[in-house]
Amino acid sequence: MREGYGSPWPHRALVVFSLLVIFFLVAPLAILVIQSFTNESYLSFPPPSFGFRWYREVFTSSDWRDAVGLSVLIAILVTPLSLILGTLAAFGLDRGPMRGRQSLYAVMISPMVLPHIVLGLGIFRIALQLNIEDTLLAFVPAHLTITVPFVVISVGASLQTFNVTLEEAAMSLGASRWRAVWHITLPVIRPGLIAGAIFSFIISFDEFIITFFLATYEQTLPLEMFSTLMFQVKPSIAAISTLTLAVTAALTAMLMFRGQILGGGRIVK
Amino acid sequence: MTDKGNFSSKLSRRTVLKSAAGAGAALATPYFFVKAHAASDPKVVRMYNYDGTLGEFYDKHWYEPFAEKFDVKMDFIRLKGSRAPLEKIQAQIANGQPETDVFPLHPDQLIFARRNKIAMEIPRSAIPEYENIYDEFITEFGPCLVLWSYGLAYNTELVDPAPTSWKALWDPKYAGKVALNEGLKDQTLQMVNLAFKGSPYPVDEETFKHLSDIRPHLVALWSSGADAEQLFRNGEIVMSPFWNGRVTKLKSEGLPLAFAVPDEGFFVRHSVYGVPLNAANPEMGIEWINFVCGEERQKRMVEFGYGTPNKLVEHTPEQAKAVIVADPEVVKKAVPEDFTKILDNSAAWTDMWNKWKSS
Amino acid sequence: MSQTQGGNSKAWWLLSPGVGLYILTFFIPLAMLLVLSFAKFENSVTTIGFFFDNYVKIMTDGITLTIFYRTVQLALMITVSCLVLGYPVAVLMRRSGPRARLWLLFFIVSPLLTSIIVRNVAWVLILGRSGIINDTLIDWGWISTPLPLMYNTFGVVLAVVHVYLSFMVLPLFGALIAIDSSIEEAASSLGASPLRVFLTVTLPLSLPGVTAGCTLVFILSMGIYLTPVIMGGNFVLTLPMLITDSVRNLYNWPVASAMALMLLAAIGAMVLLSARVQKMVGG
Secondary structure, eight states: OGGGOHHHHHHHHHHHHHHHHHHHHHHHHHHHHHHHBBOSSSSSOSSBBSSSSHHHHHHHHHHHHHHHHHHHHHHHHHHHHHHHHHHHHHHHHHOOOOOTHHHHHHHGGGGGGGGGHHHHHHHHHHHHHHHHHTTTHHHHHHHHHHHHHHHHHHHHHHHHHOOOHHHHHHHHTTHHHHHHHIIIIIIHHHHHHHHHOOOOOOOOHHHHHHHHHSSOOOOOOOOHHHHHHOOOOOHHHHHHHHHHHHHHHHHHHHHTTTTTTTTTTOOOO | OHHHHHHHHHHHHHHHHHHHHHHHHHHHGGGGOOOOTOOTTEEEEEEEEEHHHHHHHHHIIHHHHHHHHEEEEEEEEOOOOOOOOHHHHHHHHHHOOOSSEEEOOHHHHHHHHHHOOOOOOOGGGGGGGGGOOOOGGGGEEEEEEEEEEEEEETTTTTSSSSSSSSSGGGGGGTTTEEEEETTHHHHHHHHHHHHHHHHSSSOHHHHHHEEEEEGGGEEEEEEEEHHHHHHTTTTOOOOOEEEEHHHHHHHHHHHOEEEOOOOOBEEEEEEEEOOOOSOOOOOHHHHHHHHHHSSSHHHHHHHTOOOOOOOTTOOHHHHHHHHSTTHHHHTBBBOOOOHHHHHHHHHHHHHHHHHHHHH | OOOTTTOOOGGGGGHHHHHOOOOOOIIHHHHHHHHTTSSSEEEEEEEOHHHHHHHHHHSSSSSSHHHHHHHHHHHHHHHHHHHHHHHHHHHHHHSSOHHHHHHHHHHHHGGGGOOOOOOOHHHHHHSSSHHHHHHHHHHHOSSSOOOOOOSHHHHHHHHHHHHHHHHHHHHHEEEEEEEEHHHHHHHHHHHOOOHHHIIIIEEEHHHHHHHHHHHHHHHHHTOOHHHHHHHTTOOOOOHHHHHHHHHHHTHHHHHHHHHHHHHHHHHHHHHHHHHHHHHHHHO
């Protein structure tokens, strides 16, 4: 197959260029990880000595702990709700009439193209009006608004590979609709659900600008990182970044190598 | 599908159910959804606090002793920067309750608060300690405390001779080693005017012409005191307009820094401590304000490096030097600022400033 | 209860929880911003009403429009950089075997899922005043004071490209993989050089992906706040920064709302434009 693309020289250039791009993507993160293990009180590269000093600092600091705790709490609340809302919507779009489907789909994914700064400003305003800013009642719906579209897309894609007649067959054998959906459809769209869940969790965990407007008393991890960064660049910021990176990289790897993104996850019917 | 597949999908469904139930339980727990600092408990007083050593000072000398004396709990909201978030507080007052019982207002914010009626009027009789506060530091909303000065900070080893004029910033000798503040940029603009026009107003084309002259010399436009501190520590700058409190602090840490009051004059500002309208616990808020106006608390503030309006506080020569405003000779150089003008022109000045930045 | 192509309009009820959420967090807030954008902010006091003051101010103050253009310019620079860096990678991904492709994809997709602030931190540690490069150069005695490596447009573009590159590569890859390679083979067997095949067959057929990727990256870049604040020092201004400043420091909700709607209008125009282009290149 490869021979079809002509002489090896341009191909080699392509490979080298791509490797450079990947180096550009990966190198800063690698440096970040290495620096997080410094034993010094300042950042330098390569670090003169290695150790877990800054990890200890991060784990023992109540500021960081509280920030991580709040971010995890929000993400844990957002993920299942996002899956429920997004999956219902994806089903609705899939099963509803063709007419109007396109525009409804556009509505459901519209928060994706809305700049978060605008969304943040608007949500801040309504949260102030309802006197709920700085609480989970504001954080969770705000985060849901930006995570639901991802579930609609990922579950929607899974649903397209699903043959509705399977569900009908189950129903004709006496299963209720809910039972049919639960036992036949859900397992098939599981890849979409998993992808949607991971996207929701990570997007919520990483959300900055909307929470930046909403929060003063409460600090999520990105907010805490931002204020630390503005105050002083210390190795603790590298340590906490590396921890975040480890979690998200693990989730990404899970997603990728289980084939959820490469259009894999095909179910043998 | 194989049996195994069936099993695992069942398992995951169970997991899904479990996590959904967990989320439901969390949802049902009202604790998570009320403001952590919302309290109608008369035993809780809610305050703003700052980052860094100033925050530690408040904690130790202004909050803890009060909590002990009155047997109350102090609850804090950490400010991002030095200004109370009035855009939020105003809406909170309109729709319910402000997040704290006391708020610090910069002088321009005081005018905003007056116009928008978001601060409670506190009669003089409510604060017995006013007796010892100079009259000009008492407003209808509360006392003016924490007097700080805006002058010229410089590295005593690298800047020679010691600067006596703001114009030293423009000295080509220090090109690439100076910075200006963008946080509170109105001060920067007035400072430029002081240096070249002898009076802080008007802010106009000429002001920005002088800014453009200095622009190639600038290492940075810093936005918070912590930023500037970092620049001095790294040795990236040797001179910058700065706030005296931070200079005192850096000096005490052994940095070769000094604070100069230029001949053209300098600025003294303060915070008005007031009680926002609809506060949950205004009685304790006023009680706290009275408490910190007292001699003992004000002494501590002077030791920390900020000036006081309390007549009873006596300064050691060292303290008088650090707080700047205790020396009548120096106070003569203080240039009065027109905070109404500052507030009303903040948008126009911001536009001009941004125009200058992106030119 | 037939589930035919026509579908069941009852199924649309399933959308109601999601739509309900959007009404609260999206439609009503936008409506509030719209109302506020016509309010008047005078002497620090906001009066709701129907005034055009804010829009007039934006158009005539001589700076908001400039910063808007700068923001567009920045977004264009980011988009073009992403395209230039991303296209070859997408081409390579298409040509690679499944294993290599998976690895490439892993490196390209992982940014999507990695905290933006973490990526910015990484750049600060490298390019910052006391970052690796400056520290090393000072250690070697080449320079005595740190170089301003990142506090400018370059730093911002670099860091944003780092974050958004994947948003470009994925649609490109999607479009490239959809191209039937037999068309290229046919062209090449008819004697066309590889370059000619690429220019006349592959590139035109991948244009829908180019349009989609560019639109996505452009739209995302128009809304950036965090990266310019961290990477831009104080001299890179974007419209989102002006919006935040208006609310937080000037307490001027009306003008901030008007700017937000202006940003929204620009993005709406971009979406429409992209749909047109998509029709042209895809049709």
